[in-house]
Amino acid sequence: MRLKRSTWLLYLCIALSATSLGAAVAYRYSIAPEIYQDDWVRLSRAIDASADVHSPEVKQLLGEVGDAKALEDLGLVYALEDSLWVGAQQVTDSGVLHTFDVVNEERRPVRIVNIETSCGCSTAELSTRELRPGERTSLALRISHEKLSDGPHNYWATLATDSDSVWRYGVKVEIMRAVSWDRPDVYFGDVSSASPNEMNCELRLFQPPFLKTLKFDGVSVGSDHVRADVLPQESILRANGVVEHRVPVKLSLAPDGIREGHGFCYLTAAYSTDAGNGQAIARVHWTRISPYHVAPARLVLRDSDAAAPFTIVITHVSGLPFRVLSAEVPDYLLVTSGIGGSAAKEQTLTLWFDQARLPGQHRFDGVVLKTDLKADDVVTIPTVFLRALRTSVSQPGNPSTGEKR
Incomplete structure (x- = not known):
């Protein structure tokens, strides 16, 4: 069957329009592929489905994409x-x-x-x-x-x-x-070992030409366990006349005296400009895993338990024999046995409530024990005291006379 000349011309126009449209979309895709890739796929599918570049679906996509x-x-x-x-x-x-x-x-x-x-x-x-x-x-x-x-x-x-x-x-x-630490969070990890732990970080200062003064004035650490040593700094010329100053800092953490659990402090760098002074702050944190195993790991006490003793069993993870030298307990607890005894692989402490010092409300405290294995070794046992809630319930009465039924 032979097609009419007008039909051939119509098909030719549609093909040319589709080709030019595809070229336009491909050009747009080459400019910003991360933005227009999905639009190109949607547009291609719409043209394939309708076989008409002037269909409402294609026009809608063109209006959305542009x-x-x-x-x-x-x-x-x-x-x-x-x-x-x-x-x-x-x-x-x-x-x-x-x-x-x-x-x-x-x-x-x-x-x-x-x-x-x-x-x-x-x-x-x-x-x-x-x-x-x-x-x-x-x-x-x-x-x-x-x-x-x-x-x-x-x-x-x-x-x-x-x-x-x-x-x-x-x-x-x-x-x-413009002034910031390259590592806003410095994590030392587990610091249970006796050897010092070291980490490196860097303070970066960007100074534009119109800022006459941008000076590093020093660094301070909010913990006695962490020391910060400032190393020689270097300056690099960036684009647009911006000068980048790099100040490397070596952090050393001594584990002696650090209690088990998670700890942190702040590393503060001071700087001054011709417009004023400022600070850049990073967070330094660490974890120390206790070498002792404690059962129970947490004491939950109530005033209704005041007549009963509590026992705490402590062992060293390496099985070494040890002695408990002293105990710091909340004022409502008394240690009646387990302090200053002979060395053993397992130590048992007995605690009682002090009836006269029961707190009037909930308390969150801890029991801290010192042993003879290391002078800085301590065992911390979180303690929670929960006071029972007591309420007086009155019987309903006559509101006019106050007489109870």
């Missing part, structure tokens, strides 16, 4: 206390501003009918909304100063035209603290 006119990297935005700057450019209170060059690449005049941004932390402004073919205008994308947070971010402005096309302009921004 063309990415620009995707630019704004770069690093440094933050120092309440001041921000992009490279060497200081950011004002109005926020971070980035300007795009908008060009009407269509063959007909267009009018921008709607402007949307990716989030409430950014605003977009156009110099003009009506563009002739090939005419240019500028799009200002402003990111709020107060809502900038650390890490990488994408910000977008979407322009919808009266020709059902959508243009998107975006920037990739990474917010970085």
Whole structure:
């Protein structure tokens, strides 16, 4: 069967339209594959299903996807206390501003009918909304100063035209603290061994050209168990005239005197600028596993148990014989046996309530024991005292006379 010439022309137009559409989407995909890959798949499936590039499904997808006119990297935005700057450019209170060059690449005049941004932390402004073919205008994308947070971010402005096309302009921004530790959390792990534990961290300071002074003033540690030694620093010239100062710090933790369980302290670096002083804080923490096994591992006591004794059985994980030299207990407990006896692989302590010192409310305490194996070895047993809840219940009576029934 021979097809009419008009039918052939119709098929040819559809094929050419589909080819040009596929090329446009592929070009858009090559600009920003991480954003438009799913849209390209959806659009291809819609064309295959309808065999018509002018179908409502395809037009809807085109309206949702649009063309990415620009995707630019704004770069690093440094933050120092309440001041921000992009490279060497200081950011004002109005926020971070980035300007795009908008060009009407269509063959007909267009009018921008709607402007949307990716989030409430950014605003977009156009110099003009009506563009002739090939005419240019500028799009200002402003990111709020107060809502900038650390890490990488994408910000977008979407322009919808009266020709059902959508243009998107975006920037990739990474917010970085100007003075910060490379490791905000330094974890020593288990420090049960007697040998000192060492960790390295680094303080980084980024100084733009307009900031005359950015000086490291020293470091302090909030624990007697941790020592911080500052090593020689180095300076590196970055882009836009930003100088990066690196201050390596070696942390040493001595396990002597550290009780079992989890402990932490803060590592504070002080710095000064011509605009004022500041601090960068990191958290240093560690865990010490007790070499003793205690049963029960936790004492839960009630005032109703005051007439009964409690026993605590302690053994060393290596099976070594030892003696319990002393015990620190809450004021409502008494140790009646188990202190100062002969060395043994298993020690048993007996505790009683002191009736005269029973607390009037719930208490969270601990029993701390010292042994003769090591001078700094202690055994801590969490203790919880729960007072029984007592309420007086009165019988209902006559509200007028107060007489009970």
